[in-house]
Amino acid sequence: GDSVTQTEGLVTLTEGLPVMLNCTYQTIYSNPFLFWYVHYLNESPRLLLKSSTDNKRTEHQGFHATLHKSSSSFHLQKSSAQLSDSALYYCALTLYGGSGNKLIFGTGTLLSVKP
């Protein structure tokens, strides 16, 4: 079935270093939408960015990701980590014309940025 894989449960970085959180997905559908949601402690999860266009970079709040259908990947990147980036990050998949608005989430990656 459809699935999303986030291989890192915890990523610990020093402030100022680049961030890369991995996300791969599996689906039989050719038009998936991929999302990154961010969950800060004591807040509600919220959308960070989304894409359905192959090989096009999408950016928001200093983060960027590119959907690569050839490798079924949608990795989240940032050039320089900040302390305020510490949060739980979820990659998610939905299917155009498939399950409608149902999201399939990965298991999440906890990003911890240290001074």
Place this chain on the structure above:
Amino acid sequence: EAAVTQSPRNKVTVTGGNVTLSCRQTNSHNYMYWYRQDTGHGLRLIHYSYGAGNLQIGDVPDGYKATRTTQEDFFLLLELASPSQTSLYFCASSELQGAAAEQFFGPGTRLTVL
């Protein structure tokens, strides 16, 4: 921005107890969802709904019932709570926009089953 509220914010019950979690959204969204969040499992969909009176089964429905009484209100029911249902529960809503629709989440309810 969509407003999604949940009550209670914290709940402690005993094994076998009866619990109802409430969710209300005030932006007239058609879709509403219940998730549970657990370390190592992420967000998992319990039930969701297309509109008042509609209910769809999610990915981890066992032990849960849900009811969508109005477009605004979506309830999650645990009729015989078990310790395995100790979790952080989130409600979310979205407009009918197809696959690209953003989901807006509530603040969460932390449930502890002793």
